[in-house]
Amino acid sequence: MNLDATDKKLLALLQEDSTQTTKQLSAKLSLSVTAVYERVKKLEREGIIEKYVALVDRKKVNKGFVVFCHLKLIQHTKEYLTRFEKEVKQLEEVLECYHVSGDYDYILKIYVENMEAYREFMVTKLTTLQHIGSTHSTFMIGEVKNTNVIVV
Numbered sequence: 001m002n003l004d005a006t007d008k009k010l011l012a013l014l015q016e017d018s019t020q021t022t023k024q025l026s027a028k029l030s031l032s033v034t035a036v037y038e039r040v041k042k043l044e045r046e047g048i049i050e051k052y053v054a055l056v057d058r059k060k061v062n063k064g065f066v067v068f069c070h071l072k073l074i075q076h077t078k079e080y081l082t083r084f085e086k087e088v089k090q091l092e093e094v095l096e097c098y099h100v101s102g103d104y105d106y107i108l109k110i111y112v113e114n115m116e117a118y119r120e121f122m123v124t125k126l127t128t129l130q131h132i133g134s135t136h137s138t139f140m141i142g143e144v145k146n147t148n149v150i151v152v
Contacts, residue, residue: 001046006031008152010039011048015149018052055148063111066140067118069126070104074133081105087129093121104136115139 003011006029013025026036043049058064073080081099088097088108096109108126112118118137126135 001042001048003048003152007039007043010036011043011152012149014040014049058111062113065112065114065118066143067108067110067112068138068140069108069110070136070138071106071108072103072133072135073105073131075131076105080131084129084131091121091125093125 009029010025013020013028022033022037022040025040026033029036031039040049058066073084084106085097085099088094088106093110093112094108095111096107098107099105100107110118110121112121122135122137126132
């Protein structure tokens with residue numbers, strides 16, 4: 001799908017605040033409510049807009065301790081990769097998991113309450129997964145940029 005300037009502006013507005021009504025969006029885009037509605041539905045149908053979510057302040061829900069865990073598997077067989085990925089998806093503390101190149105196989109972004117909670121997570125959950133060779137944890141000191149906005 002080719003996005004025109006109006007589609008791009010509409011996506012920017014929705015990424016900024018997806019709770020805006022079609023009427024509010026139409027005023028900002030100088031389009032009719034129907035035209036905006038149709039554009040949004042088309043973006044959804046085409047899969048450009050995947051879903052709408054509420055972003056939660058992690059500190060206010062006692063998940064202010066952020067860890068980036070670099071992880072190596074003991075082998076790189078399809079079976080090991082598939083099994084690890086299936087199991088890591090079940091861990092609620094893991095918000096993001098990326099299969100990467102380089103010294104490690106995966107990078108996990110983990111939110112927990114504090115260092116003690118992270119230790120408990122490591123001992124009782126993460127290191128019980130099969131095929132993990134080693135881990136290396138990096139703890140966030142401060143957040144410089146965190147956005148979900150994709151400029152199109």
